[in-house]
Amino acid sequence: PTPYDLGTPEGVLGAEELRLVDAWWRAANYLAVGQIYLMANPLLREPLQAEHVKPRLLGHFGTVPGLNLAYVHANRAIKARDLNAVFVAGPGHGGPGPNACAWLEGTYSELYSHIGRDERGMRAFFHQFSFPGGVPSHCAPETPGSFHEGGELGYSLLHAYGAALDSPELTVFCVVGDGEAETGPLAGSWHAAKFIDPARDGAVLPILALNEYKIANPTLLARIPEAELLELMRGYGYDPHVVAGDDPGTVHQLYAETLETCLDAIAEIQRRARSTDEVPGPDDAGPRWPMIIMRTPKGWTCPPQVDGQQVEGTFRAHQVPLPAARTDGTHRAVLEQWLRSYRPEELFDDEGRPVQELLDLPPTGTRRMSDNPVANGGALLRDLRLPDWRDYGVDVPNPGTTAHEATKVLGTWLRDVTRDNPTSFLTMAPDELASNRLQDILEVTGRRWQAQEGEFDERLDRQGRVIEVLSEHLCEGLLEGYLLSGRHGAFTCYEAFIHIVDSMFNQHAKWLQASAQVPWRRPIASLNYLLSSHVWRQDHNGFTHQDPGFLDVVLNKDPSIVRIYLPPDANTLLSTFDHCLRSRHYVNVVVAGKQPQFDYLSVEDAGLHCARGAGIWDWASSHDDAGTLPDVVLGAAGEIPTLEVLAAAAILRERLPDLRVRVVNVVDLMRLLPEDEHPHGLSDRDFDTLFTATQPVIFAFHGYPWLVHRLTYRRANHSGIHVRGYKERGTTTTPFDMVMLNDLDRFHLVMDVIDRVPSLGASAAGLRQEMADARLRARTYTRENGVDDPAVAGWTWPF
């Protein structure tokens, strides 16, 4: 392509400024192309040879010019207005763009000493990109200034809004791909602006990168009339501004002017919200935030045609416009022409450093978006002020007799956590806060809401510390953004529906794992899930709401990142959650009950038990530990399994008083793993001490039973471990019918013991038959009365 002519279009940029902005843009584009193609000769000091070109050409150029354009103009605005800003690249596959900007700003060299801002550094910078042992092709944790990878598309706006929450001085420039905009999560997340309080939160400026294509198809939003697109954005509550064109000079002017308009509008929204006492009324629908629709060609400035086919401005520019540049001389010649069209000789000096005027263009220090600590949230993270959880514990005069709603008790503590950390702790819920019994939090705050209020709406609050929206994606994404930018929070969700964000969890866990390897990244607060309304208590919702499989998904991620807890009662839940909120850089999954359930452990015992993670419950066991092995170990992990195991233990103690039964409770599921597979794993010696190496173990598990086998298959006693759990049997029915459907009930556990303990068998045939009958009777009772037999439902620990 011939070099484009910038011309002298009129506009807010003076001729000199226009030239400069464009030069920076050219430099960033040049550096992006260099990363994709070159492994040597970075400044084209010699004619381009095959051996200068990488053998594997991996990268995405199509989205880069748009990202770079948004970046350089953001820089201009940051300097003009002294903004505290970060940049989110929705199409994060355009990694070469943000990489280039960080290198131009100097951050890259500050963080990676071998990547200097000179020719040698540039060469290394190009070489490492998408190269074995180098850096990934996306905006990964390695990318300075990025807290959003953009590998799996759809979450850019959510991360942006999450970062803006409680950051009143922050501006987030968020580029959204027009392909990305087709995803469900992104389509839903435009509404996230309705949770942004202009008085206390920062601002997000969404920039829809309407380059008209995704990988191989046009995008929907590019193929509807512009009027319709504007209606859509207005319908989402925004004030859209279109910047369209393919002439660089004109677009620079238009973009610069539009950006000023938008930033003025943001400033005005914030000024009004912050400086007047004009309290918005119930009919006030909140501010209409500006947004930009940037309609520019995909692969802009790349060779217009290649091999006779249109590339620039089409889907063919998505990845590597000249795929044969190493082997095909014609492609290589076009590549060289393309690179030279950016006029590198004007952009870099003899040493390969950016020329002074380019060095002077961006802001300095942490005003550089590539160096803003918000994008390295751990650097800003401060500990929470946590009230002593022991003060919120319940009295347990006798185990298994009094009852509490565990999550309700936790709610009292979370209420005070919320109160004591008014700008750094948020709770997210998909319309399930009260349903999961955390409503006490609402005593000290409301639900964040900037839309209108109806007469009967309850506890809405423009500055609320709880965000409720019927979208697990929004809850997850906003929380991720909030955590990644250095704050704390929790997400409470129905257990079954947390699968909706499996993939988001995966990506977050990968980010945590990869970022832990990046020396300059600081650990962030853990992502804490509180899963309630779990599989065993879906009395009114039935089968669709019964799925404990998130645990299986979580266990596939790196052991250094993931933790799973199954506290059986209120005090253990308190202790567990306290631990989670203190932890760093993990994903903690806590599954807990919301229905009234027995208390077992006093505050003190709960603390000890949770610290152990797994331990013998002496008071529930029927042998004295003195020198003899138990005949059988009853293991339990989870609220309902613990209940059933205790009821089974009681039956065994009453009916087979000579049987030595050990009851083991597991709160920290990772304890079951070998110590070399997880930091929490028990040593073989500890495991064998607890579960024995020889005796039958009947293990009642909250989730799918095979998960326990997956955790324990290396243990000496593995073949002796018999697991009961959820085996995908369920419907709308009573609690005890549910456990019976899955053979997890007390009666079946007793039968399992009889079947497994060699000394029993035939001699306990009478009891076995009684148990089978008891199951039938219990089932029949529910069919006739619609509730569980009081003899079962009213059971308490009898000793």
Next chain:
Amino acid sequence: PTPYDLGTPEGVLGAEELRLVDAWWRAANYLAVGQIYLMANPLLREPLQAEHVKPRLLGHFGTVPGLNLAYVHANRAIKARDLNAVFVAGPGHGGPGPNACAWLEGTYSELYSHIGRDERGMRAFFHQFSFPGGVPSHCAPETPGSFHEGGELGYSLLHAYGAALDSPELTVFCVVGDGEAETGPLAGSWHAAKFIDPARDGAVLPILALNEYKIANPTLLARIPEAELLELMRGYGYDPHVVAGDDPGTVHQLYAETLETCLDAIAEIQRRARSTDEVPGPDDAGPRWPMIIMRTPKGWTCPPQVDGQQVEGTFRAHQVPLPAARTDGTHRAVLEQWLRSYRPEELFDDEGRPVQELLDLPPTGTRRMSDNPVANGGALLRDLRLPDWRDYGVDVPNPGTTAHEATKVLGTWLRDVTRDNPTSFLTMAPDELASNRLQDILEVTGRRWQAQEGEFDERLDRQGRVIEVLSEHLCEGLLEGYLLSGRHGAFTCYEAFIHIVDSMFNQHAKWLQASAQVPWRRPIASLNYLLSSHVWRQDHNGFTHQDPGFLDVVLNKDPSIVRIYLPPDANTLLSTFDHCLRSRHYVNVVVAGKQPQFDYLSVEDAGLHCARGAGIWDWASSHDDAGTLPDVVLGAAGEIPTLEVLAAAAILRERLPDLRVRVVNVVDLMRLLPEDEHPHGLSDRDFDTLFTATQPVIFAFHGYPWLVHRLTYRRANHSGIHVRGYKERGTTTTPFDMVMLNDLDRFHLVMDVIDRVPSLGASAAGLRQEMADARLRARTYTRENGVDDPAVAGWTWPF
């Protein structure tokens, strides 16, 4: 509440018709309240007593009146226009509504003989609802006329649009909850109308049930100015019509009129598309389909206040407005009053049958939405015309020497499947059809598209048999709707990102499992996933794109429903997919490669191997099977594991010629399960024959290694099975570096053999060291050259 006064509002309904429509609505509401509360005295012939009320009150009333209103008006239109229509209840938790309508229409009694349309039947109908042993509270498979459960919210529109595809005569009335509308999938799915061809597809009429609340919160769409909501809907491409009010008479008139307007508009859109030759041009953005915004109170007609708090028209009406109706006399009195306010004595005759005028109101036979076979898609299902896959197979002169892109080969067959089944087979892809190498399908069809077309867009087609949209949710939901209504299809997706629809898959698998228990439901076509761009070949996308964990999610579902296949080459992929497209009522997951990869099996051998599911590859094994056990078994499942196992086997054969190595390849992963746990499971005898009961097994697996342990932990030789797989190590790098990162490479497999075969050990120390060196050399080569060592990359099967 006092009975409402219908009044005599003017409108399209004559006074008599208004009275009738309202009477049917009252009857449906009465029957819904009855289901939630009553277990006896269904017609209130005696004063309501505590024992008439169920002990557990489980159900959701809030959404019911809106559902019933939409239903009765749909019925009126069906009769007037002889529509072929089905009903989708987005808020499926309002199960009592659709149940009631089906009972009134008689379908319920036709399908369930104990639920007659008389007093006794009504009593049983009420009793069974949400009762142990009865029917679920949601629109489950048990619900006549439902093909959408609505348990997990967000997919109603997708199921509706999926059903409308290729059903030119069908109208789908789709009620969308305003809470549901906040979910990402729903927010994205309004755009699905852009795939509806008015000439060849049916129509969807979305009805947004704007009852202003979800469980405990107002909804976002209810709290933005109406003008903004209208803009949003117009931006999505619709022509919205508002029906708002809380006076039943007025709303009936308004709704009836609006419905006529909308159905006229649909008819006109279809007439124009079907009867003229007015071909839409590239700027034609497709029709503007009508939709209804129904703004009526939540829990409409329930007691306005309870215990001094507003209930009707608020979130408090979401579930059970009078929770203490059994135990609290005041609640019970209000309940009785509420039930009587519907004037059951006017609605049901002495036998408890609906009075004649109500019997006459709905359409008859399969025009009843509760009896439309579209909602029992299996009844409409016809076999596909499948070309013989053998004709598409590749020649394999010698195993492991020639190479093909497996999915590309499959694409040639799918092309002809598409061609031969022009109205009953669709392929869905999130912009990945070509990327997954299925582009040959585009030789016979285009990508379905009703929006505008750009100059450089390729292969768009208003009637295309491929749907591409950058939303895994849309692909999945549309396909589910298409399958549920009796057609066939496939979904091709990057392996990692299929996790995005984990939860949708879960719900679909649950639907299949539960519907298989419903006698009148017929099996539907299987849901077929083709996962490519898998974990081992993400050279340019890196870590975010590396996740084989969908298999773990799938394996948690009922074994009667799920199947997993890992064909290692082109011919086995063809055979597998042919099998999948013939199967019924399963979810088939097929993971296959898209990069050039060795062919191993001829067409004939591929057919045999796939039928076996798992078998010895004699030609690759180094012992003759004659009376001796192998020293070691090398197992492989998956494209890349097969390659590495073969390369390892070759090394062993060359370097340790006396070692008896058996190579076993597994295509059908379920073979590994015990036969009593899965219909495909191998008997212990077969398993032990294949893998031996005693010899070390080194198993190279495509996914997370522990999955193989989960499948085999019951086998005699379990402790002898050593599994290699993906252990969450990855980045942007070369293919062989990826396998090395996870110790799945040929060299490491040889080391594993040496470590595990007792007769080797010290004697093979030299070879072991060579292997370690080879790994290091291979790694270094990539770091220096950016590609794999040709000695590795160029390897072919040497024998």
